[in-house]
Amino acid sequence: MSTFKHLSINELIHMTAESDLVQIVDIRDEASFNTAHIAGSINLNNENIANIIADADMDAPLVVVCYHGISSQNAANYLIEQGFDDVYSLDGGYSAWSTANA
Numbered sequence: 001m002s003t004f005k006h007l008s009i010n011e012l013i014h015m016t017a018e019s020d021l022v023q024i025v026d027i028r029d030e031a032s033f034n035t036a037h038i039a040g041s042i043n044l045n046n047e048n049i050a051n052i053i054a055d056a057d058m059d060a061p062l063v064v065v066c067y068h069g070i071s072s073q074n075a076a077n078y079l080i081e082q083g084f085d086d087v088y089s090l091d092g093g094y095s096a097w098s099t100a101n102a
């Protein structure tokens with residue numbers, strides 16, 4: 001069974017520049033997500049997770065974003081268990097992303 005990989009902010013920028021297939025899921029609370037999020041990301045929550053999994057391309061890269069890159073690692077493991085093959089946890093989370101993109 002595969003394990004998730006760590007992804008830096010720079011790696012995410014390169015990955016999204018090179019492929020349109022990259023899926024980004026943000027597991028922060030909805031209010032934080034609505035305030036600001038990485039372009040193209042989806043807010044993943046208990047209500048929509050089943051639909052997102054059902055609609056997703058399980059072979060395409062899936063990047064999990066949280067606040068600081070801690071809880072995204074658990075979510076990444078969970079999403080691998082659900083059948084995703086190529087899962088990444090964004091190191092530093094949205095916090096690092098927003099600092100890098102300020």
Ligand SMILES: O=S(=O)([O-])[S-]
Nearest residue numbers: 067068069070071
């Ligand atoms: O979202 S977090 O677990 O990195 S604080």
